[in-house]
Amino acid sequence: MLISHAHFDHDAGAARIKELTGAKYLVMDADVPVVESGGKEDFFYGKTPDLLYPPAKVDRVMHDGDTMKLGDTLLTAHLTPGHTKGCTTWTFKVQDGGKNYDVVIVGSPNVNEEYKLVDNAAYPQIASDYEKGFRVLRSLRCDVFLGAHGSYYGMAAKYARIKDGAANPFIDPVGYKDYVNEREQSFRAELAKQQAGVR
Numbered sequence: 001m002l003i004s005h006a007h008f009d010h011d012a013g014a015a016r017i018k019e020l021t022g023a024k025y026l027v028m029d030a031d032v033p034v035v036e037s038g039g040k041e042d043f044f045y046g047k048t049p050d051l052l053y054p055p056a057k058v059d060r061v062m063h064d065g066d067t068m069k070l071g072d073t074l075l076t077a078h079l080t081p082g083h084t085k086g087c088t089t090w091t092f093k094v095q096d097g098g099k100n101y102d103v104v105i106v107g108s109p110n111v112n113e114e115y116k117l118v119d120n121a122a123y124p125q126i127a128s129d130y131e132k133g134f135r136v137l138r139s140l141r142c143d144v145f146l147g148a149h150g151s152y153y154g155m156a157a158k159y160a161r162i163k164d165g166a167a168n169p170f171i172d173p174v175g176y177k178d179y180v181n182e183r184e185q186s187f188r189a190e191l192a193k194q195q196a197g198v199r
Contacts (some may be wrong), residue, residue, distance in 0.1 A: 001025045002068075002075070004107040004148035005087040006034035006042065012053035024059040026068055028079060031086025032058050043085065043122040044115060062088070080137060082130030082187075083108040085123065089133075091140060096168070101143040104176060108148050109133055109183040111190050118194040127191055134184045145176035152179060 001023040003011045014035065018025055025035075033041040038055035045051045060068075064079035073092050080089045087107040094101050109130070111117065117127045145153045153176075158169040 002090065003027060003031075003035075003088070004090070004105065005084040006031035006039070007045070007084060008039055008051045008053050010148060011035055011056070012039075015054040015056040018056055025056055026060045026062050026077075027058045028062045028064075028077060028086035028088045030079070030081065031084055031088075032061055034084065034086075043120075043126075044112070078136050078140065080107050080109065080133035082126060082133045083110055083112070085129070087133065089137065089140070094144065101171065102141040103144040103146060104137075104140050104142040106137065106145075106147040106152055106179075108152075109137065109180070109187065111187050115190075116194070117187075117191045130187050130191075134180065134187070137180045142173050142176040144170050145172045145179070146170075 001014065001017060003014070005011075006027070014025060017023060027035050034046075035058055036055050037046075039052040040046050042051075062068075062077045064077065066077050067074055068077075069075070073094075075090050075092045078089045078091060080087050089107045090105040092103050094103055111130070115126070116123075117130070120126050123129075147153050150156060153170075153172070158172070161169040
């Protein structure tokens with residue numbers, strides 16, 4: 001069992017899934033304390049009781065660049081921090097119609113509402129972590145653009161466009177680049193605003 005990042009809408013059911021299936025849980029190192037505390041160690045949401053959840057034991061601690069296999073598919077974990085300290089973007093390769101494609105599942109480059117990017121005592125390096133995350137996202141080869149939320153890559157609209165014999169709308173390297181650029185511009189605008197003392 002893999003996650004993109006340790007926020008309740010991505011990992012709150014992990015303990016129950018482990019109980020029901022016996023799945024092994026793999027989590028990026030910097031998100032392990034959040035997962036194993038049921039959200040209490042989250043730098044932002046940890047003091048919000050409604051957003052806490054049953055803690056889950058991590059079976060394998062992942063590190064930037066680690067790989068794991070699901071069947072014949074080899075996935076690579078890329079640390080893209082900021083949204084959470086251990087936010088993870090996953091990559092792997094697929095074949096379709098005799099062609100090879102690079103797949104990217106974006107963790108999250110979003111700056112959530114009320115995130116402090118300046119003078120954040122709970123996460124002092126948050127701004128530089130976001131910058132690192134964007135450098136990683138820009139470095140990845142991407143043919144098939146996916147993400148932790150379908151809205152990142154226009155899942156519903158792309159699915160509606162799938163037709164026999166037509167070009168696969170999920171093969172979208174330009175959409176990936178545009179998304180990363182737009183999210184980085186949004187981050188930099190928010191950072192500049194906070195540095196100027198405007199909240």
